[in-house]
Amino acid sequence: MRNFFKSNKEAPVNDIASYKISIPKKFDINQLYEYLEIFLQEHKKKEYYIQSENDELTIHYDISIDVKKQKKTYTSYEIVNKGNQLIVECNKVTLATDTQEKSIVPVDLYSKKQQIVETIVAFTNNTWDTGLFLPMFENKIEFIAALSALEKNFLLSQLDTDAIYLACLGITNLKTELLEVLKNHTYYFILTSTKNILFGTDGQHFIWTDITGHHIDFKEKIGKDSITSSQFSFDTELFNDWLFAYSEPLFNQISNKRIEKYGDILFDKYDTKEEHLQLIEKIYTYQIDEQDQLRRTIKSQLVHQFTKKKCDKKLVTPPAFKNYMYSEPLFGNIIYQIMSDWDISEVEQYNLLELLLEGNDNFKLKYLDVFYDAAIVGLYDKKGTSKNIEPYRIKHLQYLKDTKQYKKAIPFYEFTLENLDDDSILELISDTETNILNGEDCHPLRIQLLEDLSEIKTTVNQSNAKELLELAQLQPLVLNRLTQLVAAGIHTEKANNVLSLFMEDAFQKQEDTEESDRVATVYTKDELFNTVVPDCFNKADGFMNSFTSLIAKVTPPDYGQVTMYSEKLSLTNYPEAFSILEKLVAQLQLSQPECYIGNGDFSRGIIGVEGTPNFLILGKDHLQPESPYYFSTNELTFNLALELTHILFGHTRVTSKDVWRGAKSKGMDLAGALLIALPVVSTVGNYASKFVNITKYTNVLTGIDKVANVVERGQTAVEYGEKITDKFTNNKKESELLATSRLMEISADRVGLLLTNNIKGCMSVLLKTSDDFVLVKDKINKEGLYKHLEQKNDKGEFIHQELIIRIKTLCSFYLTQDKKIS
Incomplete structure (x- = not known):
């Protein structure tokens, strides 16, 4: 086909190298023919001719006929498929139309760009099944240097099966004996998914050597950074040193995780544009072996969730993502690892968690556990103060309980209880309608958590003595709290002593502790104050002086x-x-x-x-x-x-x-x-407001569905929180004064109990100093103290509320002053 046009005389042909394009196996030259025909139709300036025969193509391009001079000119391309290459020869042809004599001038395709040849190379490159190298170049991913189409073609031909290019970075000052370093060549350091390579080219010739296995050291310097190994060294280019710094984790890692790690690197740099995110998604899903495939798949599904590393306000993952969440036991571990790989902030991690929790029952999300735990802990560290994260903690505890992660839940419950905000001031502002006897005056959140923790510990056969004791200390007038202590053998003597106060004839006889049994401990004023004043005041700096x-x-x-x-x-x-x-x-x-x-x-x-x-x-x-x-x-x-x-x-x-x-x-x-x-x-109440913000408890308490066990009446936590809030905010002056006067009484009562250590004697005094003692003493002995305290007036108000408060705080203090339960 080279002599398709015969002539009597041919011009001499110069010795110009054929242009060689690497092609993949099973390359179909007919597909190239169809592609070029379409291209020629769309881009023709003058006449053209194209013919395919066997494994050869002939193209005449820019055909021009001069009738006067009886001359025809065109550019001739002959393309032959030889094994794994296309051989392209190009000539400028001048044909005498009268004599059919032909003049042929060869064209050096390496030194002069030809649009047809570039189109052929581009088509050939696109037939290589990488799906990544060329898109990275097209999307201006800076990890891929600006190579010529033929240089890309050579590199693609050198890839191992299932390997892909990750980075091709320009280098300078290459020194090595592994290959001949030529002055007219440009050199690159190449990372594929399986190899490290040194590559040199002058645009026509290519030098290539595998340096996989050589340990590579990276050293950042002012100006160019340096890369060294035992058998080579080179410097970065001045303006791409940051690319080497990003890529350093890949230098000495040769494994399937290299592709995934490269995806992480790209995500760190290119997390804004949709086309970049689509490319990163494709990198994560690139088909290699099944090792870590689930993690890479989930990463590919999450990249669009974190544009600019900010979690989208809605879940934009595909349906399969939730299927993994419900069915894959390692789902939480994987999400936790992904957040670490991507360096997603604690707040954005929790934003994702919120989206995953939305509309789901906790029991369906049992495989989310590791990520849930980590997101909560991260939020603790980030936000710092307990008041900001209390609602998150409560939701997390409920999740652990619902998903029956009891052993894991225990330290989280204990930590939350230890850091729970102090709401003890609520005890000092109860009005006459508050049912203190049923335990509804304070600590609903703490009580709920203690009950949950007690139940959980019982389920896993751990001692719940500490929780039972604290519940009894918080609600000493809820008598079943005391009977639970007795049944469990915890503080039995003290629990029975308090229970005996509510029996019939409890105050019929006068009883005294023997003189020898009393311990005359000497106290300082500060010691007493720190011991008997409720925590909400005790921890306020300068309160006593003010x-x-x-x-x-x-x-x-x-x-x-x-x-x-x-x-x-x-x-x-x-x-x-x-x-x-x-x-x-x-x-x-x-x-x-x-x-x-x-x-x-x-x-x-x-x-x-x-x-x-x-x-x-x-x-x-x-x-x-x-x-x-x-x-x-x-x-x-x-x-x-x-x-x-x-x-x-x-x-x-x-x-x-x-x-x-x-x-x-x-x-x-x-x-x-x-x-x-x-x-x-009443001004003292202003000091309380500095360290106890009552209003916020409404929000905290909404995190609990019910506090039925707290108030024993099924009252919702929201209602309780609003009740307390209204009580404090609607009558602020009255509440401050009430809290202050009660503070004085209960702190004095506690000192009295400390100095007598006799709960019955202390309680008897509270009764004897009441205005109606003579009238009610026989009834108290006959019916019991509880019946007396339960009395209400026509308005539904507790008649003896102040007495109830003093009795409650005394009993609570009595149960508290003893060796602690471990």
């Missing part, structure tokens, strides 16, 4: 007016009472206050007043054995301790209404001073 400074602004009652007509307590008139007072003063490290025996309006109750000097008024009825208000040794110790504590903590100027009642009986209208002074104390 509180004291507020109290100091209040004018105390007139010592002379109050004590003018009273008998003074001494060893002579009441030696036992005097001895108890001395011991208490020593224990509390107070200066000895004067104590007067109260008569008339002062005959009941013990009143402590901070002044100059400090003094007490001890009602005479408490010292007369025949009086129904008579105090046993324990009772007298408790009540004296209360008033001494009020003096110690600076409460007495504003709290003891009996002082003002007594003073009024002597003609002194000092009650007005109290009413004026009390609102000053």
Whole structure:
């Protein structure tokens, strides 16, 4: 076919190398013919001619006929399929139309670009089944250098079966004996999925050597970075050194994971444009062996979820993704690993988790566990403070419980409980409608978590003693909490002591601890304060100093007016009472206050007043054995301790209404001073708001479906949270004042219990100092204390709510003051 046009005379042919294009096996030259014919039709400028015969193609292009000069000119291409190559020869042909003489001038296709030849090379390159190398070039992935079509063709021909190109990076200053380094060649460092290669070319000739197995060291420097091994060294090009830094993890890794790692590298750099993400998706799904195929498949499905490494607000994964989530046991592990590989932030990981959880029951997501755990822990580390992450923690705990991951759940529950926000101030703002007896006054979230943890530990045969004890401490008036302690053999004596308070005839007999059994521990003011003041106040820096400074602004009652007509307590008139007072003063490290025996309006109750000097008024009825208000040794110790504590903590100027009642009986209208002074104390509530934000509990509690076990009435957590919130925000001043006054009472009660260690004696005092004790004592002994406390008025309000609060906090403190359960 080379002499298709015969002539009598041919021009001499210069020695020009044939242009060689590598082709894959089973290359079909007829497909090339069809492709070129279409191309010629679309791009023709002049006439053309194309013919296919056997494994050869002939093309005449840019045919031009000059009638006057009787001359025809064209460019002739002869393409022959020889084994694994196409041989292309090109000539400029001039034909005399009258004589048929032909002049042929060969064209060097290596030095002069020809559109037809470039089209042939491009077609041939596209027939190589890589699917990646050329698209990376077309999408301007900088890891692929700007090679010529023929250089790409050569590289494609050198690939192993199922191998792909990952990077082709220009290098300088190559030094090696592995190949001849020629000055007119440009050199590249090439990474395929299976090899490391040094490649050199001048555009026509190619040098290639496999350096797989040589350990490669990468060293970053100012300017060009350096790559070294025992048998070669080279520098990066000045403006592609960052590409080597990105690629370094691949240098010495020769395994199937190399493709996946390269996909991760591209995702780190090209995570914005859709065409880049499509290419990365294709890299992850490139068919090699089945090792880690599931992880690579899931990565391919997730790349579009994280454009710019930000999780899309909706799930854009294919349906198969959720099928994996429901059925693949390693799904959570894989997602966790992918997030690490891609360096996705903690917040964006949790955003993905939220999308995966949406609309699904927890039990369906059991295989999500590892990722769920990691996302939560990452969020803890990121957000830092517990108040920001409490809702996330609760959802996670519910997930662990629903998916029956009990052993894993235990440390998460314990950590959450340990870091749960303190809501103990809620105990101090309960109104008269709050059913404290059923445990609905505080800690609904903590109680729910403790109940769950107790149940979980029982399921896995672990001790739940710690949880049962804490539940009893939080809800000591929910009597089944105490019976659970007794049944489990935990704090049995104390639990039984508290339970006995609610039995019939509980307060019929006077009981005393023997003198020798009492331990006269000496306390400092700070020790007591830290022990008895609720945590929400105890942990507030400077609270006591601020509180004291507020109290100091209040004018105390007139010592002379109050004590003018009273008998003074001494060893002579009441030696036992005097001895108890001395011991208490020593224990509390107070200066000895004067104590007067109260008569008339002062005959009941013990009143402590901070002044100059400090003094007490001890009602005479408490010292007369025949009086129904008579105090046993324990009772007298408790009540004296209360008033001494009020003096110690600076409460007495504003709290003891009996002082003002007594003073009024002597003609002194000092009650007005109290009413004026009390609102000053309400400012203390502002300190509480600095470390307890009640409103946020509404949001936290919505994470629990029910707190039926907390309130024992099936009340929803949302309703409870709103109830507490409304109570605090709608009557802020009232709540602050209420919380402050109750704080004074319960902290003093706790000191009294510390100094007596007799819960029954302390409780008896609270009853005997109530206004209706004589009227109700027989009924209490007959029906039990619980029946008495349950009474409500016509409005549905608890009549004895203040008494209930003091009893509850005393019992709770009593159960707390003992060796801890491990």
